[in-house]
Amino acid sequence: MPAEARAAVDHLRRADIVVGIPSYNNSKTIGHVVQAAQAGLAKYFPGFNSIIVNSDGGSKDGTPEVVTSAHLQDAQLLMLHTPLKPVHRLSFPYHGIPGKGSAFRMIFQMASMLDAKACVVVDSDLRSITPEWFDLLIRPVVDGGFDFVAPYYHRHKYDGTITNSIVYPLTRCLYGQRLRQPIGGDFGVSRALFNRYLERDDWETDVARFGIDIWMTTIAVAEGFKVCQSFLGAKLHDAKDPGADLSAMLQQVTSSVFLLMREYQETWRIRTGSEPAPLFGFRYDVGLDPVNVNLTRMLDAFRNGAADLSGVWKLCLRPDTLSAITALARSGRPDDFHLDDELWVRIIYEFACSAKSNRLERATLLKSITPLYLGRVASFVIETANLGAAEVEGRIENLCLAFERMKPYLIEIWFGQPVTQTAPPPPARTELAERQEV
Amino acid sequence: MIKTLEQLLEGVVSGILAHLNSLLPPLIVAVFLFAVFLMAAVAVRWVLTKVVKGAGLDRFLKEAGLSNMLADRGDVHTTPLVAGAAFWLILLAGALVGLSLFNTQLTSRMVESVVFLLPRLVTAGLILLAGVWLAQLLSRSVLVWAHNECVPAPRRWAVVAKVIVVMVAVVAASEILDFAPHVFFAAFVILASGMVLAASLAIGLGGRDAVRQYLDARASERESQEEKSLWNHL
Numbered sequence: 001m002p003a004e005a006r007a008a009v010d011h012l013r014r015a016d017i018v019v020g021i022p023s024y025n026n027s028k029t030i031g032h033v034v035q036a037a038q039a040g041l042a043k044y045f046p047g048f049n050s051i052i053v054n055s056d057g058g059s060k061d062g063t064p065e066v067v068t069s070a071h072l073q074d075a076q077l078l079m080l081h082t083p084l085k086p087v088h089r090l091s092f093p094y095h096g097i098p099g100k101g102s103a104f105r106m107i108f109q110m111a112s113m114l115d116a117k118a119c120v121v122v123d124s125d126l127r128s129i130t131p132e133w134f135d136l137l138i139r140p141v142v143d144g145g146f147d148f149v150a151p152y153y154h155r156h157k158y159d160g161t162i163t164n165s166i167v168y169p170l171t172r173c174l175y176g177q178r179l180r181q182p183i184g185g186d187f188g189v190s191r192a193l194f195n196r197y198l199e200r201d202d203w204e205t206d207v208a209r210f211g212i213d214i215w216m217t218t219i220a221v222a223e224g225f226k227v228c229q230s231f232l233g234a235k236l237h238d239a240k241d242p243g244a245d246l247s248a249m250l251q252q253v254t255s256s257v258f259l260l261m262r263e264y265q266e267t268w269r270i271r272t273g274s275e276p277a278p279l280f281g282f283r284y285d286v287g288l289d290p291v292n293v294n295l296t297r298m299l300d301a302f303r304n305g306a307a308d309l310s311g312v313w314k315l316c317l318r319p320d321t322l323s324a325i326t327a328l329a330r331s332g333r334p335d336d337f338h339l340d341d342e343l344w345v346r347i348i349y350e351f352a353c354s355a356k357s358n359r360l361e362r363a364t365l366l367k368s369i370t371p372l373y374l375g376r377v378a379s380f381v382i383e384t385a386n387l388g389a390a391e392v393e394g395r396i397e398n399l400c401l402a403f404e405r406m407k408p409y410l411i412e413i414w415f416g417q418p419v420t421q422t423a424p425p426p427p428a429r430t431e432l433a434e435r436q437e438v
Numbered sequence: 439m440i441k442t443l444e445q446l447l448e449g450v451v452s453g454i455l456a457h458l459n460s461l462l463p464p465l466i467v468a469v470f471l472f473a474v475f476l477m478a479a480v481a482v483r484w485v486l487t488k489v490v491k492g493a494g495l496d497r498f499l500k501e502a503g504l505s506n507m508l509a510d511r512g513d514v515h516t517t518p519l520v521a522g523a524a525f526w527l528i529l530l531a532g533a534l535v536g537l538s539l540f541n542t543q544l545t546s547r548m549v550e551s552v553v554f555l556l557p558r559l560v561t562a563g564l565i566l567l568a569g570v571w572l573a574q575l576l577s578r579s580v581l582v583w584a585h586n587e588c589v590p591a592p593r594r595w596a597v598v599a600k601v602i603v604v605m606v607a608v609v610a611a612s613e614i615l616d617f618a619p620h621v622f623f624a625a626f627v628i629l630a631s632g633m634v635l636a637a638s639l640a641i642g643l644g645g646r647d648a649v650r651q652y653l654d655a656r657a658s659e660r661e662s663q664e665e666k667s668l669w670n671h672l
Contacts, residue, residue, distance in 0.1 A: 246586070247582070247586040304585065305585060308581065308585045308592050308593055309581065309582065309585055311578075311581075312578050312581060312582060360575065361575060361578065361579075364575075364578050364579045364582050367582050367583070367586060368582045368585075370586050371585070371586075
């Protein structure tokens with residue numbers, strides 16, 4: 001931990017709530033985030049000793065100055081510097097900021113040294129954040145005895161397709177907890193859980209560097225911490241670079257999920273089914289911007305992928321899966337295109353097993369998922385073109401059930417043997433008499 | 439006339455008998471030794487197949503991605519590979535021992551050259567193997583990258599990458615073996631130059647179209663922002 005952070009801890013000695021805001025070139029939005037945090041803490045937790053920590057990774061757009069100008073006198077604000085290591089500068093994550101893992105580590109270390117009851121981390125590019133978000137993310141930890149509060153956003157049916165088609169169904173089927181936004185980026189964490197995070201020695205690995213969000217969520221659900229969700233409304237944030245490399249983004253996300261699968265293989269092996277995580281907050285509909293997708297381009301990418309990459313897919317996929325994909329790529333009109341749930345589940349499971357075995361070519365193999373993913377998104381868009389939000393959620397639920405139903409297949413190909421022993425998801429670590437709605 | 443023929447025949451037969459007298463004993467011994475080595479090779483192969491499980495090595499090959507290089511489905515087992523290598527090495531040793539029994543200039547030279555060539559042969563083989571493995575790895579990587587970046591003809595780019603790496607390995611191996619190294623090097627230079635020339639022509643001829651397409655794309659992108667939303671996948 002840097003000397004400035006240590007000195008701040010020595011000066012403060014104790015805090016009940018720590019709000020962490022990692023940043024990197026977020027001058028346009030961070031002022032709003034800091035003000036929302038201050039207002040939220042003042043309004044909902046006036047009796048608590050709270051502190052806001054901005055951990056900046058060397059912004060060059062005046063982010064620290066904006067934070068200073070947004071600072072109100074009645075709240076404790078700490079501005080720290082997270083030095084970006086050369087590796088962070090060379091390999092930027094496609095989701096989140098460079099060095100976000102290091103920033104989180106420092107925030108958790110401070111929270112631990114200050115003996116905080118709860119720690120909240122929020123993204124610094126949020127435009128829709130309100131003071132209520134802090135109540136919703138902190139209250140379940142402070143008053144409800146929960147260890148991990150995941151966000152639950154209202155999103156357009158075509159928004160967050162990696163979450164909907166891979167991360168949510170896979171995390172749910174593996175660890176048995178239905179956390180709808182496992183890579184949301186805004187989380188509430190209890191003392192027990194952030195201390196557990198700090199105990200781990202994989203902070204410098206790719207998982208923590210590129211996939212800190214799924215890393216946090218997976219540890220919470222896999223190790224039996226008490227988890228819940230809070231409805232935060234819509235998530236509006238600075239638009240990502242439209243030219244961002246989708247294949248690199250997919251590779252980083254899937255690689256993180258698959259590496260954690262390897263670590264927790266004995267945990268998910270025996271879990272069956274899933275249970276809903278408690279959802280706090282008043283759910284309401286939010287007007288969302290329309291999302292336009294280019295179906296032709298996605299289908300072309302899928303078909304060209306089937307022509308070009310079948311040699312690579314052969315290394316990951318079983319012959320029957322590959323032949324089903326090839327047949328689909330050759331089939332009829334775009335309107336009839338349908339990549340069904342079972343085939344998609346098989347693809348993901350087989351890629352997960354392949355990523356486990358092929359260390360040297362893992363990145364290449366995972367990048368080759370891109371056309372398959374675009375095919376799946378195209379199929380989803382066609383199927384849900386005329387459906388409302390609830391019906392689309394039903395479609396995603398069906399996909400999750402397909403993941404759960406086919407879990408024995410995953411166990412069979414992952415461990416090389418059929419499933420023999422199963423157990424329901426374990427009870428949460430923290431005991432609580434009754435779940436409380438916030 | 440008949441007498442002359444008889445003399446000639448006697449000469450030939452005595453020559454053959456003399457050769458047989460000198461070569462038959464070592465030949466018999468060589469065949470016997472070769473048979474012994476063959477039996478030893480078969481026995482060693484059998485023992486290795488039964489004793490060496492090689493599960494750890496199999497796992498290493500699989501996890502390192504080497505299995506996929508040796509077999510498309512990655513179903514490579516090290517036990518038969520090790521046993522097969524031991525079998526052929528013992529057999530080669532038997533052949534060399536058999537040849538050395540003849541104690542002629544020719545056989546001695548043959549044995550000597552094989553013994554001296556063997557380490558270089560192994561080194562060259564390893565270089566080729568590493569080259570092919572690297573070529574496979576690189577060509578797959580180029581293929582996936584080119585496809586995802588919508589580069590035209592991704593499979594051709596992958597083949598180009600593979601050919602270049604294999605060619606470098608062949609040149610290096612030929613240097614080690616001292617087997618026409620200049621020919622292979624010249625072939626490599628010609629191939630590389632040809633590729634550069636072809637690429638230059640392609641870029642030169644296609645450059646105008648590419649620039650026009652790029653400018654059109656930029657203009658249409660400015661007009662419509664609809665594609666942006668497609669990228670919000672997380």
